[in-house]
Amino acid sequence: MCVFCKIVNGDIPSHKIYEDDDFIAILDIAQSTIGHALIITKKHYDNVFALPEETAGKLGALAVKLANHINGVLGAGNMNLLNNAGPLAGQTVNHFHLHLIPRYENDGMIIKFDNNKLTEAEFNDLRAKLEITKK
Numbered sequence: 001m002c003v004f005c006k007i008v009n010g011d012i013p014s015h016k017i018y019e020d021d022d023f024i025a026i027l028d029i030a031q032s033t034i035g036h037a038l039i040i041t042k043k044h045y046d047n048v049f050a051l052p053e054e055t056a057g058k059l060g061a062l063a064v065k066l067a068n069h070i071n072g073v074l075g076a077g078n079m080n081l082l083n084n085a086g087p088l089a090g091q092t093v094n095h096f097h098l099h100l101i102p103r104y105e106n107d108g109m110i111i112k113f114d115n116n117k118l119t120e121a122e123f124n125d126l127r128a129k130l131e132i133t134k135k
């Protein structure tokens with residue numbers, strides 16, 4: 001059983017701040033910034049690619065609720081909502097979880113986005129590959 005399944009089951013203690021039928025939210029043991037929390041599915045899904053869309057919908061609503069709650073209590077006013085899916089994306093526990101990371105002035109945390117330049121033709125080719133229609 002994975003470490004997050006053990007936390008969900010209560011076999012490993014955690015600092016739980018929320019629970020419903022589908023999710024728990026806990027304070028991350030490694031506080032990247034003060035208030036860093038994780039929303040964890042109660043059921044084991046390896047990552048976002050395995051998450052049912054219905055669960056994802058509930059997750060989205062909960063993420064907004066908890067983001068506002070955490071910001072309201074801690075007064076950060078800024079937050080990263082972050083999911084790592086797969087080892088190249090930095091996933092270290094293979095059980096779906098969403099990071100809520102409040103951001104503060106000079107908090108020392110760095111998230112870097114590269115700025116790769118594509119030509120218009122490259123953009124059009126990529127868009128044609130990725131475009132999907134709503135079901």
Ligand SMILES: [Zn+2]
Binds near residue numbers: 004006043044094095
């Ligand atoms: Zn698990």
